[in-house]
Amino acid sequence: MKKGVLLVNLGSPDSPTPKDVKKYLGEFLMDERVIDIPTIARAALVKGIILKTRPKQSAAAYQKIWWDEGSPLIVLSERLQSKVQRKVDFPVALAMRYGSMTIKKGLQELVDKGVSEVLLFPLYPQFAMATTETITVLTEELRHAYFPNLKIESFPAFYNKEDYIEVLANSMKKHLEGKKFDHLLFSYHGVPERHIRKSDVTKSHCKIDGSCCKNASKAHEFCYRHQCFEVTRLVGEKLELAEGTFSTSFQSRLGFDPWLQPYTDRTIERFGKKGVKNMAIATPAFVSDCLETLEEIAMEGEEIFHEMGGENFTTIPCLNDDQEWVDLLAKWINNWAKA
Template identity: 70%
Template structure:
């Protein structure tokens, strides 16, 4: 019997600093998130970050928390429920960090007699800290607890025409009655070293402005290329003016160089130096709205832009449980079940 496991990032169980600390501990101790030797990662996370960041993050979560719970969890559950209605095989939901865990999701499928699982990481672009860590953990759990289970997965889908169309249509629909003179595509940032580590050719990626546009096997696992290509795909699909579109990266941590240009600095630059007054911002690295979109962009980003001289700021919702996106997922699942 076949089944499906949708996997998203995860969320604290509540806005209590203790729950946030637990979640951040699991997230930041992942060797594919902070990819430094264990002793240093432990010192950095347990000795410094977890003693200062949980209260601040808890306050941020309180700003965006819904009555039903974490927006990311609630939206992921809505997606799972809608997809389940369009397929006749079991569809379960799991989070890489927090609850419900990947092990719990696999166990639910196993209990229903599922022996062949289609794993769908809910990330359009591949990255060490997202898709890769999900696949690695799922395989570890399979070997340990579900040895007779087979797991396959859907690779990064940023370039799939049906996804590009669904994403583009959701953006077009939201902006139909909005007044804007520039669109920014903001993606979650990663350290530059992650790009080099993910380069299967060990020589192509140079982050020099040209390698992402030069065909290479490296692009299959290059987060930077896939982000810029996502923007290009939407620009082409919607017939946007490239001169009025910018791609940026948000949420950097620490002092090491991360992918640039940075979203926060670019927001200020657009308003102060380039005369952009009416901005629309899209966050296509996220399938579901979450802290990074609802608080970091829709609240902090808006404040930064308006204080720098901007006049209006429109945050385009993530694709969430959009009906066209639901149909795309259901189509992939039904193809798997043939």
């Protein structure tokens, strides 16, 4: 059986125009694992409310961060794919969960190259309904409908793998070198609290009460909240950060339901008000810089911090196409191929 790999990231509009952003947001927000409410209610919310106002606002945000080569997330993902491809001896394709670079196209590219066994690699360190799960579910639907003879295996969440933590810590250390910071904030993309409970395989462990994430449980295999806090803890240990000098927060909430807390924007505001003058922020839920890191954190977050009296705000880039990250991905892929 000829092997191949499909790297999958989130996706991006084709351009930073309201028309293309509206199309992208429509696909993204109508995903039942992103906004997990009944279809009729989801359609009323997305098509009746959000898509009437949000595309213009989001397009303006995309325009701030758009590169000459295109969407930063797409460009950086393509650079990563290209570098990984040079380190393995079989096809490595790239797809996005949303947008024009579809998973179906990615699978077809591999099949056209004679691939019959695929390693599906969601580019998310932590498991979540709205990221890893929606990729694996859609891929299985596509396999059943279009590629019935294709064997597909999914790479699991890698948030606590020792070699990943080392690569992440090394990258953060490199970008913090020579920078002043009194507090290091680990900001992760937020999800509604109900997603955590829905992903609880025990149906009883996740209380989101401050203690359940620390107590051993089978639920942790699919608990996004636990996995985020665990990345913060492990990287903090690796960097030998003193207690109280680093913490975790969650960004990008939508709607009025309770989302994971503390919220990043309010956390930045609070530290500024407390008199913290030098702050650094990392975004380990993403492996590639994107709208949420380049605009929401590096622009909006810094603006909030300065408004509250802060002085130095350091945004740590994602792993992107860092060579250590490339080498690690290639190692994992080659190990899979040999198994």
